[in-house]
Amino acid sequence: MTQASNVKLTVKGMTCQGCVNSVTRIVKRADPEAAVAIDLPTGKLDATTTASAGTLIAAINAAGYEARAA
Numbered sequence: 001m002t003q004a005s006n007v008k009l010t011v012k013g014m015t016c017q018g019c020v021n022s023v024t025r026i027v028k029r030a031d032p033e034a035a036v037a038i039d040l041p042t043g044k045l046d047a048t049t050t051a052s053a054g055t056l057i058a059a060i061n062a063a064g065y066e067a068r069a070a
């Protein structure tokens, strides 16, 4: 069993609450139990999750956003 850890990312390309919802869904697809907080103005994503930062970055970028380690 993988221990949940805190993953902080910066996500570019989110322009509205719909984008925030989309990115939140992407994280929850990788880990349904994830706790996700996203600040739209700064693009800061803070997740407590068993998914790795690399997994989340790849999934978010595949959806057309630009994620990187914060």
Ligand SMILES: [Cu+2]
Pocket: 014, 015, 016, 017, 018, 019, 020
């Ligand atoms: Cu949007």
